Amino acid sequence: MNIHMKKGRPADFGKGVYVIDEQKLVDIAGGDAASLQIATLVKGILDSDDYEPPILPEVALSLTQMANRPDVDFHQVEKIVSRDPLVAAKIVAVANSAFYSRGQPVRSLSLAIARLGLAAVRDVAFQVVAQTTIFKASAYTSRMRELYAAAQLAGVIAREICIRLTFESEMAYLCGLLHDMGEAIILGIVANHCKKNKLDPYPAESVQATVELLHAQVGSRICESWGLPRVLSDAILFHHRSTESRDEANMSTVIAVTDLLLRHVGAGVPQQKINPMAEPLFYRLNLTPTQVTALLEFAEEAVQNDEQSSNK
Numbered sequence: 001m002n003i004h005m006k007k008g009r010p011a012d013f014g015k016g017v018y019v020i021d022e023q024k025l026v027d028i029a030g031g032d033a034a035s036l037q038i039a040t041l042v043k044g045i046l047d048s049d050d051y052e053p054p055i056l057p058e059v060a061l062s063l064t065q066m067a068n069r070p071d072v073d074f075h076q077v078e079k080i081v082s083r084d085p086l087v088a089a090k091i092v093a094v095a096n097s098a099f100y101s102r103g104q105p106v107r108s109l110s111l112a113i114a115r116l117g118l119a120a121v122r123d124v125a126f127q128v129v130a131q132t133t134i135f136k137a138s139a140y141t142s143r144m145r146e147l148y149a150a151a152q153l154a155g156v157i158a159r160e161i162c163i164r165l166t167f168e169s170e171m172a173y174l175c176g177l178l179h180d181m182g183e184a185i186i187l188g189i190v191a192n193h194c195k196k197n198k199l200d201p202y203p204a205e206s207v208q209a210t211v212e213l214l215h216a217q218v219g220s221r222i223c224e225s226w227g228l229p230r231v232l233s234d235a236i237l238f239h240h241r242s243t244e245s246r247d248e249a250n251m252s253t254v255i256a257v258t259d260l261l262l263r264h265v266g267a268g269v270p271q272q273k274i275n276p277m278a279e280p281l282f283y284r285l286n287l288t289p290t291q292v293t294a295l296l297e298f299a300e301e302a303v304q305n306d307e308q309s310s311n312k
């Protein structure tokens with residue numbers, strides 16, 4: 001893959017709303033000393049000057065910047081995409097998928113781009129980034145696979161919620177796809193640390209407790225360091241406490257509802273069937289009972305399609 005390094009971080013990286021709160025680290029000490037140790041370690045590594053966030057390939061960043069411009073030249077998009085063969089191949093494959101092809105195969109990249117449109121082309125580029133860069137670590141291989149599958153599903157569900165509510169849906173897939181990327185980042189940091197220092201792996205429950213505590217903050221910090229739009233880093237930061245969010249697009253609540261649906265179908269988390277009547281989050285989005293039922297069915301179908309395609 002043609003990767004251009006995007007090193008460094010903004011001067012206020014880790015400050016402002018993205019700061020990892022010392023008090024929060026101490027809060028878990030009561031439960032588990034090992035979790036505090038891991039959380040402190042992760043925070044220390046993230047805050048250190050020599051920490052390099054995972055690299056965001058240039059194709060993903062360029063497409064994100066272009067998606068915000070009204071006068072996009074498709075030749076320019078093609079030029080950017082063709083520098084990355086993996087992304088280019090995936091775009092042609094998606095354009096030929098049942099969802100987009102309507103029985104009309106496309107062979108060329110330019111036709112595939114025209115068929116998908118810029119936002120979907122950008123989303124495909126991020127799918128490739130998620131699979132090859134974010135949800136990847138030498139240890140935790142099966143968890144990473146699980147997280148990647150759940151991330152894709154989250155993207156599809158978040159977009160569906162926005163479409164049904166006639167919300168602006170352009171960033172919804174990306175918000176869903178990346179909302180739990182902090183978990184992958186933390187697992188990567190922990191795995192590297194153990195490997196480098198020849199340590200036995202930390203207890204899984206303690207690592208998971210750290211992930212639960214820090215993943216939203218870590219994910220939003222990395223997004224910020226990549227220069228991605230604020231709607232994304234805010235949706236990630238607030239997805240487990242959406243009542244505190246000030247985002248007007250309601251994206252953190254959309255992602256919180258997405259998470260609920262993922263739990264309902266057991267994607268990336270243990271399955272826990274939800275009782276829609278007992279979930280105030282649905283009402284915060286003004287979803288009607290009919291819309292809620294339709295979304296539950298949509299999530300169930302999406303996870304089944306996923307299982308079928310991965311069994312092929």
Ligand SMILES: [Fe+2]
Binds near residue numbers: 179180215216240
């Ligand atoms: Fe989460």
Ligand SMILES: [Fe+2]
Binds near residue numbers: 179180259262
């Ligand atoms: Fe989640």
